[in-house]
Amino acid sequence: DGGITQSPKYLFRKEGQNVTLSCEQNLNHDAMYWYRQDPGQGLRLIYYSQIVNDFQKGDIAEGYSVSREKKESFPLTVTSAQKNPTAFYLCASSDNRAYGYTFGSGTRLTVV
Amino acid sequence: EDKVVQSPLSLVVHEGDTVTLNCSYEVTNFRSLLWYKQEKKAPTFLFMLTSSGIEKKSGRLSSILDKKELFSILNITATQTGDSAVYLCAVCVGTASKLTFGTGTRLQVTL
Numbered sequence: 001d002g003g004i005t006q007s008p009k010y011l012f013r014k015e016g017q018n019v020t021l022s023c024e025q026n027l028n029h030d031a032m033y034w035y036r037q038d039p040g041q042g043l044r045l046i047y048y049s050q051i052v053n054d055f056q057k058g059d060i061a062e063g064y065s066v067s068r069e070k071k072e073s074f075p076l077t078v079t080s081a082q083k084n085p086t087a088f089y090l091c092a093s094s095d096n097r098a099y100g101y102t103f104g105s106g107t108r109l110t111v112v
Numbered sequence: 113e114d115k116v117v118q119s120p121l122s123l124v125v126h127e128g129d130t131v132t133l134n135c136s137y138e139v140t141n142f143r144s145l146l147w148y149k150q151e152k153k154a155p156t157f158l159f160m161l162t163s164s165g166i167e168k169k170s171g172r173l174s175s176i177l178d179k180k181e182l183f184s185i186l187n188i189t190a191t192q193t194g195d196s197a198v199y200l201c202a203v204c205v206g207t208a209s210k211l212t213f214g215t216g217t218r219l220q221v222t223l
Contacts, residue, residue: 031209042116042200042213043155050208058210090154094209101146101204101211103154 003027006091006104013085013111021076021107023091029102031094032074036060036087043090049074078109085111114139118201118214125191125221133186133217135201145177145184146211148200155200158186191221 004025013019025032031050035043045058049068063082068074074093078085091104119134137145144162148155159168161177161184168175172191177184188195198218202211 033210035211035213040215042118042215043202043211044213045210048208048210056208092211101157101209105153 004091004093004102004104006089006107008107009105011107011109013109015111016080018080019078019085019109021078021089021091021109023074023076023104024072025074025093025102025104026072027093027095027102028071029093029095030071032068033092033094034058034064034066034074034076035090035092037090038087046076046089085109114203114205114212116201116203116212116214118199118217120217121215122218123220125219127191127193127221127223129191129221130187130189131191131219133188133199133201133219135184135186135214137182137184137201137203137212139203139205139212141206142179143204143206143209146202146204147175147184147186148202150198150200150216151196158199188219191219193221193223195219196221 007022033048034046037043044060046064047066049055055068065077089107094101116137144160146160147158159175164179172189175186198216200216201214
């Protein structure tokens with residue numbers, strides 16, 4: 001079955017440590033996205049990539065980094081520069097046509 | 113700056129009631145408006161709307177878009193406890209297909 005796999009589902013880290021969230025898709029989608037969701041809020045765009053080896057900042061990119069070395073993979077690193085990293089992180093992909101937006105099941109990151 | 117506003121923020125109804133959720137937007141380079149249902153994890157897709165005045169329907173749920181007034185509604189008739197969730201409205205903008213989300217409406221359906 002085609003889809004997006006995010007791992008891990010739950011992640012705990014100590015303050016000051018970098019952590020990388022995995023996102024893999026086998027839908028052959030060109031575009032991939034990372035969103036962050038805080039309690040009681042909608043999703044906010046962190047980074048997106050429309051093609052391999054290219055990515056752009058979203059609305060809240062500070063303290064995050066990404067890479068897009070393969071079409072299937074778009075990992076997100078939450079760095080120690082991110083002031084409030086505890087949140088629910090969602091990865092998505094799109095075929096850039098009228099509709100083709102697919103979400104992963106999310107990673108809940110807790111920094112203690 | 114693109115903006116999507118949903119109302120109400122939360123709603124408690126009795127099973128069997130009909131509810132209307134609202135979504136207004138101000139964006140540049142509009143492509144489509146999408147509704148999602150989110151229970152615990154990832155949002156699940158409900159509807160995509162691109163044209164004004166054409167109602168999309170799926171069972172007890174329906175939605176319509178007004179591109180002149182920059183507004184969409186999501187209707188749920190004969191609500192059930194399984195409809196309890198956060199309903200997210202998102203607008204797809206630009207060639208990069210970025211989604212701008214509203215904060216969501218939290219619906220609770222009680223017996």
